[in-house]
Amino acid sequence: MPKIVVLNGPNLNLLGEREPAVYGRATLADVEALCQATGARLGVSVECLQSNHEGVLVDALQAAGRGVRAGEVLGVVLNAGAYTHTSVALHDAITGAQVPVVEVHISNVHAREAFRHHSHVAPAAAGIVIGFGVDGYALAIEGLVRKFGGR
Ligand code: DQA
Numbered sequence: 001m002p003k004i005v006v007l008n009g010p011n012l013n014l015l016g017e018r019e020p021a022v023y024g025r026a027t028l029a030d031v032e033a034l035c036q037a038t039g040a041r042l043g044v045s046v047e048c049l050q051s052n053h054e055g056v057l058v059d060a061l062q063a064a065g066r067g068v069r070a071g072e073v074l075g076v077v078l079n080a081g082a083y084t085h086t087s088v089a090l091h092d093a094i095t096g097a098q099v100p101v102v103e104v105h106i107s108n109v110h111a112r113e114a115f116r117h118h119s120h121v122a123p124a125a126a127g128i129v130i131g132f133g134v135d136g137y138a139l140a141i142e143g144l145v146r147k148f149g150g151r
Helices: 028-042 054-069 081-085 088-097 135-148
Strands: 003-008 045-050 073-079 101-105 127-130
Touching (some): 003 028, 054 073
Parallel strands (some): 003 045, 003 073, 073 101
16 A cells, blocks of 8 residues: 655644644644545555654655655655745755655645745645645645556
């Protein structure tokens, strides 16, 4: 069964208690359960990882790239949190690993502060889902399966 890796970056471990007016009440555990259920519905396995550390996310993207080349991984759903707006390392990890990535943001970052309007991930992403709340993770998984599931 092909695998999708769901990566959540800094502060997303605080979902549910962190700015609920912006991010909602769902916890990270709820998000990961939604991802698992979506994967089960679509016939892919889902592996979830959250880290507050940029290098851990780089390592996970490189590992996913190796999984793609081994024919085991379809792609990555990545909510890089604030690293989206700062991290050239994440951009380079995606292009270097040649891994299909769907960038996800729970909130509509373009309706928020200007510093959230630029993404280093976006130019390297296969697709982007923004502003649909935590449902965006399910939409991103479905997008990966539709775009890359047949190969
Ligand atoms: C976020 C948006 C980012 O700007 C922010 O730093 C986050 C969460 C989102 O899911 O809306 O941590 O990626």
